[in-house]
Amino acid sequence: xxxxxxxxVIMAVLFACGVYAMLERSLTRVLIGFLLLxxxxxxxxxxxxxxxxxxxxxxxxxxxxxxxxxxxxxxxxAIVITFAVxxxxxxxxxxxxxxxxQDTLQDDxxxxxxRDRGAEAEDVMEDDxxxxxxxxxxxxxxxxxxxxxxxxxxxxxxxxxxxxxxxRASDPxxxxxxxxxxxxxxTGSGDPEGGDR
Amino acid sequence: MSALVPLLVTLPLLGAALTLIFGRRRRSQVTxxxxxxxxxxxxxxxxxxxxxxxxxxxxxVGGWPIPFxxxxxxxxxxxxxxxxxxxVLLAVLLFSVGQGAADGDDDxxxxxxxxxxxxxxxxxxxxxxxxxLFNLYVGFEILLVASYVLITLGSxxxxxxxxxxxxxxxxxxxxxxxxxxxxxxxALGTVNMAQIxxxxxxxxxxxxxxxxxLLLVAFSIKxxxxxxxxxxxxxxxTAPAPVTAVFAGLLxxxxxxxxxxxxxxxxxxxxxxxxxxxxxxxxxxxxxxxAVAQAELKRILxxxxxxxxxxxxxxxxxxxxxxxxxxxxxxxxxxxxxxTLFLAVGLIERRAGSTSILRVKGxxxxxxxxxxxxxxxxxxxxxxxPFSGFIGKYALFDAAAEVGTPLMMVLIVAGILTSxxxxxxxxxxxxxxxxxxxxDSAETAARISHLGNAPAAGVQTRRRVIPLIMTAATTGMVxxxxxxxxxxxxxxxxxxxxxxALLQPVYISQLEGATPDRATQEGVGHDRATQDRAAQxxxxxxxxxxx
Numbered sequence: 001x002x003x004x005x006x007x008x009v010i011m012a013v014l015f016a017c018g019v020y021a022m023l024e025r026s027l028t029r030v031l032i033g034f035l036l037l038x039x040x041x042x043x044x045x046x047x048x049x050x051x052x053x054x055x056x057x058x059x060x061x062x063x064x065x066x067x068x069x070x071x072x073x074x075x076x077x078a079i080v081i082t083f084a085v086x087x088x089x090x091x092x093x094x095x096x097x098x099x100x101x102q103d104t105l106q107d108d109x110x111x112x113x114x115r116d117r118g119a120e121a122e123d124v125m126e127d128d129x130x131x132x133x134x135x136x137x138x139x140x141x142x143x144x145x146x147x148x149x150x151x152x153x154x155x156x157x158x159x160x161x162x163x164x165x166x167x168r169a170s171d172p173x174x175x176x177x178x179x180x181x182x183x184x185x186x187t188g189s190g191d192p193e194g195g196d197r
Numbered sequence: 198m199s200a201l202v203p204l205l206v207t208l209p210l211l212g213a214a215l216t217l218i219f220g221r222r223r224r225s226q227v228t229x230x231x232x233x234x235x236x237x238x239x240x241x242x243x244x245x246x247x248x249x250x251x252x253x254x255x256x257x258v259g260g261w262p263i264p265f266x267x268x269x270x271x272x273x274x275x276x277x278x279x280x281x282x283x284x285v286l287l288a289v290l291l292f293s294v295g296q297g298a299a300d301g302d303d304d305x306x307x308x309x310x311x312x313x314x315x316x317x318x319x320x321x322x323x324x325x326x327x328x329x330l331f332n333l334y335v336g337f338e339i340l341l342v343a344s345y346v347l348i349t350l351g352s353x354x355x356x357x358x359x360x361x362x363x364x365x366x367x368x369x370x371x372x373x374x375x376x377x378x379x380x381x382x383x384a385l386g387t388v389n390m391a392q393i394x395x396x397x398x399x400x401x402x403x404x405x406x407x408x409x410x411l412l413l414v415a416f417s418i419k420x421x422x423x424x425x426x427x428x429x430x431x432x433x434x435t436a437p438a439p440v441t442a443v444f445a446g447l448l449x450x451x452x453x454x455x456x457x458x459x460x461x462x463x464x465x466x467x468x469x470x471x472x473x474x475x476x477x478x479x480x481x482x483x484x485x486x487x488a489v490a491q492a493e494l495k496r497i498l499x500x501x502x503x504x505x506x507x508x509x510x511x512x513x514x515x516x517x518x519x520x521x522x523x524x525x526x527x528x529x530x531x532x533x534x535x536x537t538l539f540l541a542v543g544l545i546e547r548r549a550g551s552t553s554i555l556r557v558k559g560x561x562x563x564x565x566x567x568x569x570x571x572x573x574x575x576x577x578x579x580x581x582x583p584f585s586g587f588i589g590k591y592a593l594f595d596a597a598a599e600v601g602t603p604l605m606m607v608l609i610v611a612g613i614l615t616s617x618x619x620x621x622x623x624x625x626x627x628x629x630x631x632x633x634x635x636x637d638s639a640e641t642a643a644r645i646s647h648l649g650n651a652p653a654a655g656v657q658t659r660r661r662v663i664p665l666i667m668t669a670a671t672t673g674m675v676x677x678x679x680x681x682x683x684x685x686x687x688x689x690x691x692x693x694x695x696x697x698a699l700l701q702p703v704y705i706s707q708l709e710g711a712t713p714d715r716a717t718q719e720g721v722g723h724d725r726a727t728q729d730r731a732a733q734x735x736x737x738x739x740x741x742x743x744x
Contacts (some may be wrong), residue, residue: 022365022369031363034365034368034372036681037368037369037372038372040376041372041375041376041379044376044379044380045375045378045379045382047379047383048379048380048382048383070382070388071379071382074378074379074382074388076333077331077335078375081335081342081371083339084342085342085345088342088345088346088364089364092349092357092360092361092364095357096351096357096358096361099352099354099357100354190231
């Protein structure tokens with residue numbers, strides 16, 4: 001099997017960068033890391049295809065000349081999956097920011113409580129765990145965005161959206177039914193209630 | 198018979214589409230979901246009976262010759278697990294219907310729960326009947342994406358926070374799995390499991406080891422095996438009760454199933470059993486110590502879940518037919534019992550308004566039915582005779598003692614210790630939540646202060662009436678756990694046959710033999726190189742179905 005050295009180097013760099021970015025606490029960087037990792041894995045699939053040849057259409061050429069089509073099919077599938085998952089992640093990051101003004105991953109409060117059990121004067125432990133809103137690291141600060149609204153919210157009176165609205169302070173808070181402007185951002189198709197109108 | 202196999206996947210997917218269409222009509226959604234899962238259960242039961250008496254069924258989707266197209270492969274193991282999981286899925290569905298009807302769906306937006314749930318089922322079934330690695334990957338992805346939706350259902354703050362942990366960890370394991378598939382294809386030129394098993398011996402030992410470990414890491418994350426298990430107790434407890442129940446019962450077991458296939462069929466000759474034994478030891482002990490430290494029922498159960506995955510890895514690492522059989526039996530037992538316990542805790546949460554064992558008290562008097570429904574699966578999980586937990590553990594220890602190396606003896610001791618500590622954690626919860634009277638005595642107050650400021654993570658919610666259907670679903674599951682003991686004989690025989698069969702490698706010729714009409718037509722040559730090249734035209738179109 002002959003393979004291209006360039007592709008291997010690129011794949012290795014993508015894997016390394018992806019892992020590095022995924023180790024960050026910021027969810028946006030985790031997303032970027034995931035995208036890099038996904039592409040690295042797809043490249044790996046392409047590399048194992050071996051020497052590229054003629055497009056593998058049945059009967060169009062001698063089979064020995066064709067490139068191996070199976071990894072291409074696998075790559076396509078993997079791309080589709082990565083795409084769907086990134087869309088979902090984006091929606092999740094947005095919702096996370098909307099709820100807490102931050103898109104960093106927080107420690108599990110219950111874990112912290114367990115760890116600190118028995119030690120005295122650990123009232124501060126909650127302060128350590130929750131990043132105050134004004135020091136939040138987020139890539140959304142100051143961005144004028146449309147709020148996520150609950151689809152068909154009026155049909156389910158019991159759904160209450162307790163998220164702080166993410167519009168400017170000058171706006172009168174008009175609850176949850178304000179329709180988003182056109183192009184208010186993509187959300188995962190499977191997201192339970194985040195959806196643009 | 199082989200026509201029934203694809204229905205296991207297509208029916209839930211069709212059902213999901215229908216429930217999406219009926220998004221505004223709750224009653225139709227419920228009907229469609231229940232009918233779908235019932236039909237799947239019937240099909241799975243038929244398949245189990247026919248596979249157990251006859252030969253395994255291999256179906257080539259789209260009619261492409263077997264190594265090239267997508268292969269669905271149903272043997273005893275797959276049929277048994279599909280049957281068991283359809284029972285569990287059905288019971289949890291009924292439970293969630295009851296809960297949703299009573300809650301007015303404030304926690305579960307009505308339009309998305311049923312489609313996601315059915316897609317989750319389709320993913321689980323796909324993974325169980327996948328005949329090639331890539332189809333297994335697709336199955337994993339289907340169930341994972343559905344589980345992402347279910348675990349963040351309602352998008353409350355805590356669910357988003359824990360959902361992110363779960364999702365990111367799952368993504369990493371998926372990427373690792375994909376990379377492993379690519380590496381295996383590069384080394385062997387196939388993703389078909391039977392063909393991989395056939396060709397694996399041609400590889401040098403070190404390459405085999407790398408591929409083996411890559412797959413093991415990917416699957417161990419999904420199965421929550423010790424060093425890779427920390428995501429589970431963080432993410433499961435915050436989801437709605439039925440979702441947690443089905444995740445705890447089934448999702449980790451899909452990972453264990455993949456581990457079983459990897460260990461027994463793909464890498465029959467490359468052995469990492471000592472490593473697996475040590476990992477199992479750590480999983481058993483550390484998992485259960487986590488459970489002992491917790492004061493919230495769902496977290497206790499999540500930690501025992503991690504711990505008990507250790508038993509299955511243990512059985513896998515012993516690698517004798519008897520041990521594999523015992524592992525399968527234990528797996529079936531654990532799927533059912535763990536789900537039942539989570540359902541019972543769902544009832545407790547509803548009745549008492551909390552799942553913290555520091556807050557809940559006096560349930561024995563207030564809700565004797567829930568007490569019974571919690572107690573039976575709890576002592577079952579703890580491994581008291583005559584319940585199935587005892588049978589499974591005894592069979593495991595017996596198989597280990599037959600091998601008899603010192604490490605096996607250490608594992609047996611750790612297994613017994615884990616069993617006792619599980620019992621201790623669950624019975625402490627029982628004492629505090631059920632036995633304790635509303636007015637605390639000095640003794641219980643002391644015990645609670647010993648628990649100290651353990652996190653009372655459970656959110657205090659309203660105490661609510663429990664609809665009959667929730668109790669009925671849980672009671673049904675408890676009855677199933679008891680029937681695991683009553684019918685332990687026939688079930689254990691099936692598991693033993695699975696154990697024997699799994700250690701016999703399945704070769705591609707057997708798959709072809711299973712579908713004589715298709716496989717022989719297109720020139721399946723004898724020279725491997727020409728065969729691969731010549732059939733790539735078909736392979737392209739056959740696999741083109743996947744995206």
